[in-house]
Amino acid sequence: MVVYADVFIIVNLYIDFFLLWCVRAFLHLEAKGGRLVLGGLFGALCGLISLVPLPAWAALPAGGAGALVAVWGAFWPLPWRRLARAWLCMWLCSFLLAGFFLFLIRFLAPRNMAVLGSALYLDISLPLLFFFTCLAYGLFWAIQRLFPRDASALRLCTLQVCHQGAAVELAAKADTGNALREPFSGLPVIICEEKALKAAVPQPVQDFLTSPCPEAAAHHMRLVPFSSVGGSGLLPAFRPDCVSIKGTGQKLPCYLAVCRSPLSAGQFSALFNPDLFPE
Structure with missing residues (x-):
């Protein structure tokens, strides 16, 4: 040939x-x-x-x-x-x-x-x-x-988080299965990796992640119950000063729940439900 x-x-x-x-x-x-x-x-x-x-x-x-x-x-x-x-x-x-x-x-x-x-x-x-x-x-x-295809199920975006003078950006993936809400205010909860949030994580949340103890939760920290295939438990959460979607500027009133385990193999570090944030 x-x-x-x-x-x-x-x-x-x-x-x-x-x-x-x-x-x-x-x-x-x-x-x-x-x-x-x-x-x-x-x-x-x-x-x-x-x-x-x-x-x-x-x-x-x-x-x-x-x-x-x-x-x-x-x-x-x-x-x-x-x-x-x-x-x-x-x-x-x-x-x-x-x-x-x-x-x-x-x-x-x-x-x-x-x-x-x-x-x-x-x-x-x-x-x-x-x-x-x-x-x-x-x-x-x-x-x-x-x-x-359902675009919302595959949506990837960048979240800008500001809290107590710290500003970080998170790669976030839409997950309509994330129906978590903060029990008292009813606000949606975005799940984030601790490593990605870095300095924006308040000290009480860091202390809880180091030594989980519901009785020691600070008054400005919330514990959000969750249930998944891998089990159930409590995630420490806090109300950030501001969360917005990069590019669109849309503000997301929410709580950020912090977890230590990775959410992906590096593609994203936060999960949010776009259906809970009507534009």
């Missing part, structure tokens, strides 16, 4: 874009389509090394390097741990996709398909590739129109 470099790059650009899109969806990362295209292009260019004769042992590190470059182009800047997690996820998705294509080659033996190292090559004309691209885009558009 004759391999054309331009077709090779375009095919792998499509594939790497799809893999990066899966990584973004699976890890709930924030990256625009243009960044995914850039990462896909980086990965496709790195895939050209598959056309160079290499020893068998070099295929694995070459594939890992290509995945790392693609992830870096799509999601930089990220903390190194989250970047490493995205890289491993990208690599895993690549293995799964490569296994699927090897299955097709083994049992269907298509003459216009080949796996070259860590890259895939399809012997297909560019006009036909463009046609299938438009067809796929049309199908995705139709599916989104016919089966709209």
Whole structure:
């Protein structure tokens, strides 16, 4: 089979874009389509090394390097741990996709398909590739129109918290299952990680987290009962001076309940119910 470099790059650009899109969806990362295209292009260019004769042992590190470059182009800047997690996820998705294509080659033996190292090559004309691209885009558009997703359930935003001179920003995820309210005032409760709130956490709340004792709760601190799949208990909460959504400026009258356990793998550090805050 004759391999054309331009077709090779375009095919792998499509594939790497799809893999990066899966990584973004699976890890709930924030990256625009243009960044995914850039990462896909980086990965496709790195895939050209598959056309160079290499020893068998070099295929694995070459594939890992290509995945790392693609992830870096799509999601930089990220903390190194989250970047490493995205890289491993990208690599895993690549293995799964490569296994699927090897299955097709083994049992269907298509003459216009080949796996070259860590890259895939399809012997297909560019006009036909463009046609299938438009067809796929049309199908995705139709599916989104016919089966709209609940935007509130997937909403991510940044909360700005101000309390006693301290100001912090929290990456928050909408969770309609969070129906917590402060028992006395009835105000909604936003669950936050202690590490994310930092200096904004009042000392009585910090003391309660260190030594949980309901009798020692200060008068300006509230204990909010909660129940979840993992169990039930009390969360210390306080009324901040101001909470607003960055970008819109919408004020959120609420209490902040503080927990020490992480709420996610680093994608967000607060949970709020948008239905409890009518605009």
